[in-house]
Amino acid sequence: MFGIEICNSGSFMILKTPQESFRFHAIWLRDNALDETTRDPLNGQKLITLQDIPKNIRLDAAVIQGDEILCTFFPENKIIRYPLEWLLDHSYDGKKENRAIKTSLDKVLWDKNLEKSVPTDNISELESKPDSLKKWLFDVHRYGFAKVSGMTGIPGDIFRIVDLFGYVRETNYGRHFEVRNKINPVNLAYTGLALQAHTDNPYRDPVPTLQILSCIENTAQGGESMVIDGFKIAMLLYDEDPQSFSFLANFPARYSYNEPKNVSLHTKKPMIELGPDNELICIRFNSRSSAPLLDVPFNSMEKYYKSYRRFSELVDDHRNQVTFKLKPGEAFIVDNTRVLHSRKGYSGGGKRWIQGCYADKDSLLSKLRTLEK
Amino acid sequence: MFGIEICNSGSFMILKTPQESFRFHAIWLRDNALDETTRDPLNGQKLITLQDIPKNIRLDAAVIQGDEILCTFFPENKIIRYPLEWLLDHSYDGKKENRAIKTSLDKVLWDKNLEKSVPTDNISELESKPDSLKKWLFDVHRYGFAKVSGMTGIPGDIFRIVDLFGYVRETNYGRHFEVRNKINPVNLAYTGLALQAHTDNPYRDPVPTLQILSCIENTAQGGESMVIDGFKIAMLLYDEDPQSFSFLANFPARYSYNEPKNVSLHTKKPMIELGPDNELICIRFNSRSSAPLLDVPFNSMEKYYKSYRRFSELVDDHRNQVTFKLKPGEAFIVDNTRVLHSRKGYSGGGKRWIQGCYADKDSLLSKLRTLEK
Numbered sequence: 001m002f003g004i005e006i007c008n009s010g011s012f013m014i015l016k017t018p019q020e021s022f023r024f025h026a027i028w029l030r031d032n033a034l035d036e037t038t039r040d041p042l043n044g045q046k047l048i049t050l051q052d053i054p055k056n057i058r059l060d061a062a063v064i065q066g067d068e069i070l071c072t073f074f075p076e077n078k079i080i081r082y083p084l085e086w087l088l089d090h091s092y093d094g095k096k097e098n099r100a101i102k103t104s105l106d107k108v109l110w111d112k113n114l115e116k117s118v119p120t121d122n123i124s125e126l127e128s129k130p131d132s133l134k135k136w137l138f139d140v141h142r143y144g145f146a147k148v149s150g151m152t153g154i155p156g157d158i159f160r161i162v163d164l165f166g167y168v169r170e171t172n173y174g175r176h177f178e179v180r181n182k183i184n185p186v187n188l189a190y191t192g193l194a195l196q197a198h199t200d201n202p203y204r205d206p207v208p209t210l211q212i213l214s215c216i217e218n219t220a221q222g223g224e225s226m227v228i229d230g231f232k233i234a235m236l237l238y239d240e241d242p243q244s245f246s247f248l249a250n251f252p253a254r255y256s257y258n259e260p261k262n263v264s265l266h267t268k269k270p271m272i273e274l275g276p277d278n279e280l281i282c283i284r285f286n287s288r289s290s291a292p293l294l295d296v297p298f299n300s301m302e303k304y305y306k307s308y309r310r311f312s313e314l315v316d317d318h319r320n321q322v323t324f325k326l327k328p329g330e331a332f333i334v335d336n337t338r339v340l341h342s343r344k345g346y347s348g349g350g351k352r353w354i355q356g357c358y359a360d361k362d363s364l365l366s367k368l369r370t371l372e373k
Numbered sequence: 374m375f376g377i378e379i380c381n382s383g384s385f386m387i388l389k390t391p392q393e394s395f396r397f398h399a400i401w402l403r404d405n406a407l408d409e410t411t412r413d414p415l416n417g418q419k420l421i422t423l424q425d426i427p428k429n430i431r432l433d434a435a436v437i438q439g440d441e442i443l444c445t446f447f448p449e450n451k452i453i454r455y456p457l458e459w460l461l462d463h464s465y466d467g468k469k470e471n472r473a474i475k476t477s478l479d480k481v482l483w484d485k486n487l488e489k490s491v492p493t494d495n496i497s498e499l500e501s502k503p504d505s506l507k508k509w510l511f512d513v514h515r516y517g518f519a520k521v522s523g524m525t526g527i528p529g530d531i532f533r534i535v536d537l538f539g540y541v542r543e544t545n546y547g548r549h550f551e552v553r554n555k556i557n558p559v560n561l562a563y564t565g566l567a568l569q570a571h572t573d574n575p576y577r578d579p580v581p582t583l584q585i586l587s588c589i590e591n592t593a594q595g596g597e598s599m600v601i602d603g604f605k606i607a608m609l610l611y612d613e614d615p616q617s618f619s620f621l622a623n624f625p626a627r628y629s630y631n632e633p634k635n636v637s638l639h640t641k642k643p644m645i646e647l648g649p650d651n652e653l654i655c656i657r658f659n660s661r662s663s664a665p666l667l668d669v670p671f672n673s674m675e676k677y678y679k680s681y682r683r684f685s686e687l688v689d690d691h692r693n694q695v696t697f698k699l700k701p702g703e704a705f706i707v708d709n710t711r712v713l714h715s716r717k718g719y720s721g722g723g724k725r726w727i728q729g730c731y732a733d734k735d736s737l738l739s740k741l742r743t744l745e746k
Contacts, residue, residue, distance in 0.1 A: 090665045092671065288420075366636055
């Protein structure tokens, strides 16, 4: 049986279930009223602003009626119905203020062991079977990484992947870009050099939140791809030495990318970005485009570099790396706010031609949620 | 005259100018070496990682030669040349750790007084004269807002504005969207209702950092546009009551937008977002798409709502609002991480038809910097 009690002159109520009690404030309840004058019944958008709610709002009465609670608000004398289930789903009581460094609970952190079971699916499955797509999108969400196989290996395959969930983020590199040896390359990606694992475009704000790399040709010696869970190694650093972690989180770094005449991109952003509740939200790590640090005070600079070096060592530690060699018709996607990627150096008689593009996570997560409903 | 001194067993040097002294660490100098084995001379990207620099790096010698400083590093026995001017431009010494709440110095905060001198230019000027474009882009950068006039008033004008500097951010609303009365609107924007000033799409991550609204028709009664400097009102709130400010900065809010079957966008982001150095970097305020707060502990909820209400009052305070009515062929752009916009309700016999689209600031700032060079 459920019970209700109004407390503190109507400023909040207590909803008592057989197991627990949940408190809800009058202002919170009124702001989140589900009636058609508060929320548009067609599109669910809120029709009122906070000023439409009286400052002295309080609960005059609350009664249980079937599986709903009917709240009467003073001074509006308005009765609003809340499904019990909705209230229990949206309870904010009992949540302790948790300012510990953490990753979101729905992310699964990983290391080299993921190599044995790399999340992957076939493009035709993904295009035709919503359940397969849901599973693959969920993998991208929780691991920040997944592969796709079974494409034609013809230029343009890459857009079939973006079309599964969203939209290309166009940049100065185009709607897509060709990763292969070039003469006078504007970016070291367009050479045969090995690249240290990195997140792309930390010199861009907002950073592209997804990157896709799709293989057209890969007969060169070397050129294997590699991915690393940046959240995992950030948490490794934190567990080893919280102070080291805090240097990379509490001071902005600098990143830049320039092309003569055309492009001049500069950012001031931390290597490890935390949300206001100290949830890890973005890793920016890219040795090629790191610019001189200007925002670390003199007395902290050597300690900052020590932390930065340790992070860089964790990036280069094979125990954190998942390695694979893309074949024509294969691709992979990374959450570019979390997962670092790299390729080994390549040379020899063969060729390596990868197409890349950027997209954003909002539409990917939106697609996942609509499939889950 | 300049002087140099090596200190603390070569861990840093002091560069003495007639006015001041600047310290530079060996590790910082080595990491930012400008020679062709450290940075690619063609594209300027860094060729080494931090692990390529010995852990025990130190300065063995430093001498001034003309307008350069030659540093010899142990144990590499490597000599690197640094232009004096470059060193002075990149000095990090003497910068106090500044964790005060602040906005970037290159932003100009504004209120209703900007109405007398709204930054604006003609599209033909902007398309043909780099100096005019530079001025206009600089205005968008420092005010977070500018108008454009002199377009045809034909659908599609809006892309002329994006083409000045960058790329459209495509979303579930399309490459662009039509803001006018619709039957069964998925979004209240597509009605004649007044909308409280807001930033767009706080339910998206990353949020679109620029929005453009371009007028095709506006003969309806009402329908004026209005913009508000979100950084200005956040700083007003901070000056009034730092604790109120901290509630909105230190707890995540929730935003959501849903369309049956197709769209399910949800975020957990603060209304006032600060960088690691407490620089104001993003405002999210949108009554229509605010979702129930779930991350504010019970004991803080009433104080949070008090702060939220005060911020909402500042949004509605006419002293902060710049109002204008768009004519066909006119448009405006806002920095959607900073400037709130709204429109007054409209009705009557006339029509109102606005086209909107999103873009991102990175390319706008890049274009501005290349024009400034």
